[in-house]
Amino acid sequence: MDDEKNISTESNKKKAVARLSGQDADQERTQGIIPQAGKGTASPGSQHTIEIGGVTGEGFPRTLRLLRKTQFDLVFKQGNRVPRKHLLMFVKPNTLSSPRLGIATGKRYGKAVERNRAKRIVREVFRRFIRQHLAGIDLVVLVRPGRGPLRFDNCLGEMRSGLKKYFKSVEKAQSPAGLAPDNPD
């Protein structure tokens, strides 16, 4: 719950974007789930001061990205698939205190300009609105081809709802004591 204080200070700027304020309820619910996924939440306040400023602010340094093909493959193979309309998300818990993002746009999605634009949109959504509420998960966002161009507000909504669905399914799988581990799909 210490996370919430940090976020409230950060999100003063965010309130300039009046359209998105209605989703606060969603944010609080996701925050409640996060400590289960990440183990390094025991002393988050002290960690923020120790770590680089990029982690606490809205930055997007290399520590928040997936940088190797092996890391991508692991998430594709072991992560939970969360399909949305324009996106296909793969989510997998990691042992770090911060989330990591990887973006994949296949050649079928479009030409280089369109692929770059889609990656930038996903990155900006993650950087400004998503990553503050997550802790130790690896997230791969695959932009699906043939669904039309990706827009900023679409992307934000789909990533929020997708993560909500993921955490709900994880909660359900943990509370009945491993009754249905293969269920969350």
Place this chain on the structure above:
RNA sequence: GGAGCAGGUGAGGCGGUCGCUGUCCGUCAGGAUGGAGGAAAGUCCGGGCUCCACAGGGCAGGGUGCUGGAUAACGUCCAGCCGGGGUAACCCGAGGGAUAGUGCCACAGAAACCAGACCGCCAGGCAUUGCCUGGUAAGGGUGAAACCGUGGGGUAAGAGCCCACGGGCGGCCAUGGUGACAUGGUCGUCGGUAAACCCCACCUGGAGCAAGGCCGAACAGGGGUCAGGCCUCGGCCUGCGGUUUGCCCGACCGUACACCCCGGGUUGGGCCGCUUGAGCCCGGUGGCAACAUCGGGCCCAGAUAAAUGACCGUCACCCCGUUUCGGGUAACCGUUCGGGGCACAGAACCCGGCUUACGGCCUGCUCCACCG
């Protein structure tokens, strides 16, 4: 008003918040500064650079193809010649050789490249309205293309058989031009196709920065000598295999068992290659020009799941209208409001080109038509 050519600009400008990446400084808080294109694209050519191969010679293969120049080089560019298109400005052209040879020219047609006569025409014979022999490319018909075309002479009928004019191709000569070629004369000749094989001239080793080098980690193997025969013990001959990055000659190397010696390959790990270069800007000189040269100034992206962005405000521009007001008979013009749009497209070793994609705006030159 319409059209042709050449060039420029181009995430439209400004501001705010947050963010990415290279370099430099740093008291490790941070700060300063640089950060996509004319096509970065397609990968169609040409180079630089790197590795591999290479005694030498021959053949094959590939490419280019009017002339002269430019260039590091080119299939590019500039200036011209010739042919074709357009009223014109101008545009297009793989544009050497068909007399070195070979092949092909379907169907149709008698015949498709140099020989031949289907209907005709003419002569002769048989014979009685047809047949045979010979001559004939003027006429018919076919075709993309038929012994160059028109007229005259000539003839049994005809034919470059002869003459006049004209057309194409080739040789030789003269003049002009560096040359392609042009003009004139003379002689010969008269289908096309070389983006068919080919001939001629010139060029051409192969791969590509995922080239290649260094380091680290993990994994296990890799290399050298030695065949048989002869013999003066150093060489020769023979067999088999390999290399000579297409093939041949030639050259070189290897060859069972066994012995001896230590390095070797692999990989989306790191570093180097990696950004100062046939570089850009300004001015002078030479040249019709492409371009060259001299002087001064400048440093201008180097990522690696891959930076150069996201959102908001505002101002321009364009389009649409059940929008406001004003003017006007009207088309419409100005103004206000609302909505939408603002191209093609993203460096990956670097250059020179070509090709393709591209909304809008601007500049210059030129042609045609109309009016004054």
Place this chain on the structure above:
RNA sequence: GGCCCAUUCGUCUAAUCGGUGAGGACGCAGGCCUCUCAAGCCUGAAGAAGGGGUUCGAGUCCCCUAUGGGCCA
């Protein structure tokens, strides 16, 4: 990033050098047969990725573009 290859009816594929209705199989449509359907038999429709050039004539030769696929260490 670089280097290569291919594209023929709806689908899978043929045709030697350029030559005149581009062939076959499955599928589709119609008919015959059958009480009906299937099978079988007969008939038919439907095709050169796009643009330009060479040629009398291009699926074939040459150039450009588009699309699809493969390889590298």
